[in-house]
Structures are given as C-alpha cells and as structure tokens.
Amino acid sequence: MKRHLLSAVAAFALVACSQPSGDDSATTAQTDATGAPDAASTAFVPVPGDDAFREALTADYVSYLQPLYEHFHANPELSLREYETAARLAEELRVAGYEVTEAVGGTGVVAVLSNGEGPTLMMRADMDGLPVEEDTGVSYASTARGLNQFDEEQPIMHACAHDTHMTALVGAARYLAENRDDWSGTLVLIGQPAEEIGEGAVDMISDGLYERFPLPDFNVSFHTFSAVPTGQITYVPGYAMANVDTVDIYVHGRGGHGAYPQTTKDPIYLASQIVVSLQSLISREINPRDPGVVTVGAFHAGLKHNIISDEAHLQLTVRSYTDEVREHLLSGIQRIANAQAASYGLTPEEYPTVNIEERYTPALYNNPELAARAVSSMRDRFGSDAVSEVNPIMGGEDFSQFHRTEHNIPTFMFWVGGTTQARLDEYAAQDRPPASNHSPFFAPDDPQSTIVQATEAMTAVALDLLATD
Numbered sequence: 087m088k089r090h091l092l093s094a095v096a097a098f099a100l101v102a103c104s105q106p107s108g109d110d111s112a113t114t115a116q117t118d119a120t121g122a123p124d125a126a127s128t129a130f131v132p133v134p135g136d137d138a139f140r141e142a143l144t145a146d147y148v149s150y151l152q153p154l155y156e157h158f159h160a161n162p163e164l165s166l167r168e169y170e171t172a173a174r175l176a177e178e179l180r181v182a183g184y185e186v187t188e189a190v191g192g193t194g195v196v197a198v199l200s201n202g203e204g205p206t207l208m209m210r211a212d213m214d215g216l217p218v219e220e221d222t223g224v225s226y227a228s229t230a231r232g233l234n235q236f237d238e239e240q241p242i243m244h245a246c247a248h249d250t251h252m253t254a255l256v257g258a259a260r261y262l263a264e265n266r267d268d269w270s271g272t273l274v275l276i277g278q279p280a281e282e283i284g285e286g287a288v289d290m291i292s293d294g295l296y297e298r299f300p301l302p303d304f305n306v307s308f309h310t311f312s313a314v315p316t317g318q319i320t321y322v323p324g325y326a327m328a329n330v331d332t333v334d335i336y337v338h339g340r341g342g343h344g345a346y347p348q349t350t351k352d353p354i355y356l357a358s359q360i361v362v363s364l365q366s367l368i369s370r371e372i373n374p375r376d377p378g379v380v381t382v383g384a385f386h387a388g389l390k391h392n393i394i395s396d397e398a399h400l401q402l403t404v405r406s407y408t409d410e411v412r413e414h415l416l417s418g419i420q421r422i423a424n425a426q427a428a429s430y431g432l433t434p435e436e437y438p439t440v441n442i443e444e445r446y447t448p449a450l451y452n453n454p455e456l457a458a459r460a461v462s463s464m465r466d467r468f469g470s471d472a473v474s475e476v477n478p479i480m481g482g483e484d485f486s487q488f489h490r491t492e493h494n495i496p497t498f499m500f501w502v503g504g505t506t507q508a509r510l511d512e513y514a515a516q517d518r519p520p521a522s523n524h525s526p527f528f529a530p531d532d533p534q535s536t537i538v539q540a541t542e543a544m545t546a547v548a549l550d551l552l553a554t555d
C-alpha cells in the first residue's frame with residue numbers, strides 16, 4: 087500500500103546529536119571505565135500485527151547477521167583502504183541474488199536487483215572505520231592496525247558504527263530478495279568507501295554510479311548514533327547537516343626582535359585581530375536565522391619569547407546550510423584577512439594567503455516529502471513515539487553528494503539509536519555525556535536491537551517506495 091500521508095511530526099527535540107560523522111576524525115576522549123556491553127537486550131516497542139516480518143528479521147539476525155556484524159566489527163579498515171570489507175560485502179550481496187559490481191570509485195560496491203516495473207531505490211551503507219584504538223571491551227573488539235591513505239600505520243575501529251550500516255544493508259537485501267512478490271522496481275544497494283574523509287560518495291559518482299547503473303528515483307540511508315536511545319529513530323526534514331569547509335590562513339608578517347616591534351609587522355598580533363574579526367561574520371553579517379559556524383581550530387606561530395616571527399598559520403572549519411551563507415562566509419574570511427592586514431599597514435603583496443580546500447562536504451538536505459513518506463512507513467512499524475523529529479546539526483555527512491548532481495535525486499537519511507536507555511541512564515547518573523560516535527568506547531551495547539531495527543526500517547521504507555499497487 088502506498089502512503090503519501092504527511093504525518094504530523096512531533097517537533098520536540100529528543101536528542102541533540104553532538105557527534106556527527108563525516109567529520110574530522112578526531113576522537114572524543116571519554117572517561118568510561120568499562121564500556122562493556124550490557125547483556126540485557128532492549129526490546130522494540132511492540133507494534134501489533136507485524137510479528138511475522140520482525141520475527142523473520144530477528145531470526146535472520148540470530149542465525150546469520152550477528153556473526154557477519156561481529157566479523158565487520160573485528161576487521162575494520164581505514165578510509166580508501168576498505169578492500170576486505172568491500173569484498174565481503176560484495177560477496178554477501180551476490181549470494182543474496184544481486185548483480186554486483188566492485189571497485190566503483192575505489193573500493194565501492196554496487197549491487198542491483200531488478201524486479202519488474204517501478205521506481206529505482208538506492209540504499210547506501212558506508213564501509214570505513216576510523217583511526218581509533220578500540221576500548222569497548224566487547225568480545226569481538228578490533229585489535230586491527232593498518233595503513234591509512236598516507237601509508238601511516240594506525241589503530242582501526244568501527245567507532246562510527248558503519249559496521250551496523252553494512253550489516254543492516256545485507257539484512258534488508260536478503261529480506262527483499264527473498265520476498266520479491268512484495269515489491270516491484272529496482273534496488274541499487276551501495277557500499278560506499280571513505281565517508282569519514284568525505285571522499286567516497288564523490289568518488290563513486292565520478293566513476294559513473296549514475297551512468298553505469300540504474301538511475302535512482304530515491305536515495306535512502308541511515309546512521310547509527312550513540313546519543314539516540316536504542317529502539318528510537320530520529321530524523322530532520324530539510325537541511326539536516328551542514329556544509330563543511332576547511333580553510334587555511336597563512337598570515338604573513340615581517341619578523342624581528344621582540345624588543346623592537348616598531349621594526350616588524352607582527353603576524354601573531356595580526357592573526358589575533360583576524361581571529362576576533364572573523365566572529366563578526368556570524369554575529370553581525372548573516373541572518374540570525376541562518377546558522378553558520380566559523381571555528382579557528384588551530385593557531386600556530388612563533389618559536390621563542392623574544393622573537394617576532396614572520397608567519398602565523400590558522401586552521402578553520404566553516405559550517406553552514408545554504409549555498410548563500412557558505413559563499414558569504416568564505417568570501418568574508420578573505421575580505422577580513424585582507425582588511426586587517428591593510429589596517430596594520432601591510433602591502434597587498436603581504437596580505438594573508440587564504441586557501442579554501444576545493445573539496446568540501448555539502449549540506450545534507452532531506453527531501454521533506456520523501457522524509458514524510460519514509461517516516462510514515464517507519465511509524466507504522468515502530469509506533470509514533472519511536473520515530474521523532476529532532477533539530478538539525480552542524481556536522482557533515484557526504485551522503486549529501488548523492489543528491490547534489492544534475493539529477494537532483496530526492497534523498498533521505500535518518501538516525502537509529504545505538505545506546506540503550508539503561509546505559510544512557512548510567513551516564514546521566516554519573517553526570518557524564520554518553521560515549522559519542524568516534525569514541526574508543528562506543529559500540530552499540532545492544533547490537534541486535536539496533537541492527538534489527540535498522541534493517542526493519544530500511545526494508546519497510548523500501549517496501550513502501552517500491553509498493554506493487
């Protein structure tokens with residue numbers, strides 16, 4: 087049955103997801119001493135009448151998906167190096183009956199199942215782990231080390247739960263292949279590399295994802311989040327995650343003795359003026375209702391107390407939702423850097439060098455109609471209380487790239503709970519924030535509930551979008 091009902095969405099912010107993915111890979115240090123999984127399982131909120139579907143997914147988890155999840159978890163690989171992970175995912179999808187192509191945009195996997203007339207739905211899982219040394223205490227914890235894309239050896243962990251994404255994709259793939267009478271259309275399931283460094287989606291698109299394979303009518307994905315309670319799903323219609331730009335400012339000066347500032351142009355003083363002035367972009371120049379962030383995350387300069395150096399280096403992350411605000415912030419950074427240098431008496435040749443990294447992660451925009459339809463399907467499965475609208479966040483996620491092409495394909499990503507309420511309560515009782523995504527202490531403490539719910543949600547959305555009637 088097709089549902090186009092615009093469900094009224096509860097507009098309470100249940101959760102502020104504080105640790106988005108696609109971000110810099112910095113880990114958030116936590117003080118959790120154990121991190122060990124809780125054996126007690128948090129059951130889903132039961133919804134009458136759908137037991138057979140859920141029972142089938144649960145049975146498949148117990149007999150098949152759980153070992154697969156533990157395999158993925160124990161064997162993570164870093165961005166752009168997801169060779170074994172991609173091979174295993176490809177094999178799983180091939181065995182499930184899909185036509186699989188490997189090495190699409192690096193290690194990307196594309197699995198197609200054509201099942202008669204109807205729309206084409208793309209569902210995506212990302213595959214990369216993070217350079218984090220696991221400290222969760224789970225029996226299948228990773229001890230992996232490996233080379234990153236710069237050939238540096240690092241510890242590796244699925245600290246962003248991409249292993250749950252792949253497992254749920256396989257779960258949905260298996261169910262949908264086994265139940266082809268229940269839907270009609272084409273499924274394109276992809277394993278995407280390098281989400282954590284914001285490159286994999288672009289790499290797959292550049293390698294012909296939309297030319298070599300059926301062009302999707304919809305793109306759907308999910309992300310497991312540690313701050314969302316297990317059993318809950320959250321989502322944001324419209325702009326959900328931010329444009330993420332990386333900017334370097336090299337502030338030039340004229341060095342000299344610290345005792346004779348009149349003979350120098352002090353880059354530390356000038357860079358300090360720039361750091362302070364940059365905040366006027368947000369507070370005085372853009373509409374207060376349009377979010378933006380300019381963070382100077384690093385300030386490097388100088389060697390010694392009594393030497394005025396000749397350069398300072400600032401490293402910025404710049405966040406926004408709309409193209410207009412993004413453009414304003416980026417051009418404003420250049421303008422302020424130049425103007426501060428001019429006011430200090432530097433010549434135009436001495437103005438700061440501003441490097442804006444060409445590749446950036448665009449804002450994730452969840453198509454509101456697609457979101458409403460998917461939410462309606464998920465509420466039918468889990469009940470209204472289990473699927474909540476939350477506030478947008480300023481993190482980044484390169485799933486946005488699949489929307490930002492000439493095809494303008496409607497896109498929807500939702501969030502699935504990854505920490506049980508009991509565990510969240512423990513953190514709260516100790517007045518500590520829960521271990522976030524990217525933390526060495528984060529892995530779902532009830533992976534069965536997380537993965538089965540994600541599988542059920544993805545499958546339910548697919549069955550609705552590809553309904554036979």
Ligand SMILES: [Zn+2]
Binds near residue numbers: 107246282
């Ligand atoms: Zn991440």
Ligand SMILES: [Zn+2]
Binds near residue numbers: 107108246247309
């Ligand atoms: Zn992630």
